[in-house]
Amino acid sequence: MKMVLAGAPPSDTDRERTLLRRARTGDPAAFRWLFERHAAGVWRFLKDLLRDEAAADEATQETFVRAHARLGALRDEDRLGAWLLGIARHVYLESLRHRGTHVDMDDEVHGSQVEAVLPTPTPEDLLLDRELEGLLAGALGTLREDRRAALLLRIDHGLPYEEISAVMGWSLQKVKNEIHRARLQLREHLAAHVGGHS
């Protein structure tokens, strides 16, 4: 779908704000534009949490059904992405409850000494080959659920720490601590691959 807006070319943020207002008045084309802009990110987030593509499909649809029904509840128009990811996480947690899956919140990472022995990634390591992609997915899978969600919101979806704090319901300091620990854990899992290339 191509949206043509009058006047000077608006930024993506301006356009999103305009279309969000239209979607709130019931404009289906505007909601479609928002869906097409955010659906892939929401799906990827859910797939990383659920680790199941079919389940991520269903959860993505459910996320947007809820978002459509509750667009009027979005207070900050500039935080649509974070708001959608917040709904997605609720959908994910509900799906876990339906499955009777326990979310482990108690494990702890080994400590910051890990950082001292990590190799430094080389330019060759920056290429995400299939092997590294598999390792990355595996490493993300070893993270505690809430820590994984927080890390992904930062490094994949680019949310500022303040918005992650709102999505996760954590203090800003806890967000920073958890993301730091998640990074150390992730790097520890990838170190062998990264170090082997240098």
Add this chain to the structure above:
Amino acid sequence: MSACRETELDALLADELSPEDTARVRAHAQACPACQHALSWLRAERGWMAQRARRMPARPALDFAALESRLRKPVVPTAPKVSWMHWGKMLTAALASVAFVGITTLQVTRLPSADEPWTRNDALTTATWAVDWCDDPSREAVAALEARVGACLVASPLITLR
């Protein structure tokens, strides 16, 4: 920067720092091997995530047509909603208030039933509320009234007939 802070390096790469903080963090990182090491990892992570995002598979969930059928109800405009339940509660409260006042009033002026014992107060209340007060309930007057209406009039037992 007095200590190496990964969150500041992360914010530097995300272009989230003010110009002053950007200059400060960058100057520190250039001279700090630990921060350079951390920056390498942060850059690698960001790069991997970006590449991963570009490899998104085509999924049925990403087709708007699949979603459209589930969007049954149109979006409700964002004007403040006044629920019918709100008005219903208000009406119920108003009716309850009227009923309370009415019942209380009736209880104050309630006429005793025929089976209940009378008191002087009952008699006075009844007399002032329901019938004209008789200043001369003499036997002759009662008899004359009984003859006129053709019925036996029973006076209150607590009011002495003169």
